[in-house]
Amino acid sequence: MAAILPPAMLGILGGGQLGRMFAVAAKTMGYCVTVLDPDENAPAAAFADRHIRAPYNDPAALRELAQSCAAVTTEFENVNADAMRELAKTTRVSPSGDCVAIAQDRIAEKSWINKAGLPTAPYLAIESVEDIQVDLAPYLPGILKTARLGYDGKGQARVKTAAEARAAYANLGGQACVLEKMLDLKLEVSAIVTRVSAAQSAVFPLAENIHKDGILDESIVPARIAPALAAQAQEMARKLADALDYVGVLAVEFFVLADDSLVVNEIAPRPHNSGHYTLTACLTDQFQQQVRALCGLLPGKTDLLSPVVMVNLLGDVWKENGGEPNWDVLMEAPNAQLHLYGKKAARPGRKMGHFNVMAATADDALEQARALKDTL
Ligand code: ADP
Numbered sequence: 001m002a003a004i005l006p007p008a009m010l011g012i013l014g015g016g017q018l019g020r021m022f023a024v025a026a027k028t029m030g031y032c033v034t035v036l037d038p039d040e041n042a043p044a045a046a047f048a049d050r051h052i053r054a055p056y057n058d059p060a061a062l063r064e065l066a067q068s069c070a071a072v073t074t075e076f077e078n079v080n081a082d083a084m085r086e087l088a089k090t091t092r093v094s095p096s097g098d099c100v101a102i103a104q105d106r107i108a109e110k111s112w113i114n115k116a117g118l119p120t121a122p123y124l125a126i127e128s129v130e131d132i133q134v135d136l137a138p139y140l141p142g143i144l145k146t147a148r149l150g151y152d153g154k155g156q157a158r159v160k161t162a163a164e165a166r167a168a169y170a171n172l173g174g175q176a177c178v179l180e181k182m183l184d185l186k187l188e189v190s191a192i193v194t195r196v197s198a199a200q201s202a203v204f205p206l207a208e209n210i211h212k213d214g215i216l217d218e219s220i221v222p223a224r225i226a227p228a229l230a231a232q233a234q235e236m237a238r239k240l241a242d243a244l245d246y247v248g249v250l251a252v253e254f255f256v257l258a259d260d261s262l263v264v265n266e267i268a269p270r271p272h273n274s275g276h277y278t279l280t281a282c283l284t285d286q287f288q289q290q291v292r293a294l295c296g297l298l299p300g301k302t303d304l305l306s307p308v309v310m311v312n313l314l315g316d317v318w319k320e321n322g323g324e325p326n327w328d329v330l331m332e333a334p335n336a337q338l339h340l341y342g343k344k345a346a347r348p349g350r351k352m353g354h355f356n357v358m359a360a361t362a363d364d365a366l367e368q369a370r371a372l373k374d375t376l
């Protein structure tokens with residue numbers, strides 16, 4: 001398929017921070033951008049040529065997007081996969097509706113990961129109440145996760161006994177879930193792969209991710225694991241993208257267990273919070289890769305220019321009554337870069353921005369990043 005070149009119009013479903021950083025990348029490269037998002041204050045709208053304000057599944061809005069854009073992508077997996085399939089009838093779409101459908105359903109996701117020959121935590125798919133009447137011992141203690149619409153640790157319950165698991169399932173309203181065995185994690189890491197075709201893909205350096213209350217807090221790059229293990233995770237991410245015949249940017253989260261084995265946790269069919277370090281520290285960033293894959297260009301080179309740490313800034317850092325954090329020290333640090341997403345209301349747990357700190361080693365960057373965060 002011929003490459004799509006500037007100044008073609010590119011569309012994105014969703015106008016949050018990921019859509020915003022996609023729009024920045026696309027605009028910088030000379031493309032035009034249309035954002036579909038119902039929120040008049042959608043962070044991406046500030047950088048878009050056009051903002052269609054409508055629900056993500058609005059048929060007229062989707063038709064308009066398909067007609068006016070040379071290609072359409074998405075910033076989140078909870079769009080209607082059928083909407084992506086519908087768009088694909090008349091315009092270029094990446095990732096495909098089929099891949100989005102897999103990523104938005106933990107049951108389909110895990111079975112695909114296993115089908116690709118990669119390990120997951122032992123899990124039980126629970127589509128109805130009968131499914132949870134089996135022996136649950138292999139999955140306990142465990143985490144019950146809703147199959148759909150979970151993010152940042154939402155829609156999850158930690159359970160110790162079969163009775164607790166069944167009560168938690170009822171509590172979640174009896175919707176489809178997976179019960180996953182709680183693993184003893186040594187570390188969490190993620191690999192982000194950009195795949196244009198079977199012959200053309202590129203994987204970013206592995207990020208080591210530290211979560212707080214189920215939300216990503218810090219990403220440390222390079223991950224502090226053996227290079228061979230990092231290479232293995234990158235290869236697994238590539239293998240998964242191949243199995244899905246994926247086109248676009250795919251994030252793969254892994255658990256590193258005590259014996260240094262890797263288990264795939266989940267995938268996201270889009271750039272990922274743990275890839276924001278690439279904005280500062282890689283030859284090509286993950287949003288430029290999203291544009292390149294969408295337009296049928298080759299993936300850019302993913303070399304790491306410097307060890308880096310990314311720190312997420314949640315609404316919790318803002319002062320009461322919405323007062324801004326003290327930016328002065330961070331803004332003056334010559335090796336730090338602040339990114340704010342332009343969100344009006346700071347709420348606890350809400351992703352407001354992030355900053356990247358570069359230093360000679362990952363440990364130095366981490367120490368400096370934490371010290372900078374303490375000045376806010
Ligand atoms: P989300 O979609 O909310 O990111 P995840 O499945 O990635 O959901 O779970 C969020 C976090 O919870 C993970 O990053 C990890 O820290 C922890 N977690 C999830 N599943 C397991 C598990 N099976 N064993 C141990 N910890 C887990």
Ligand code: MG
Binds near residue numbers: 152253266
């Ligand atoms: Mg996750």
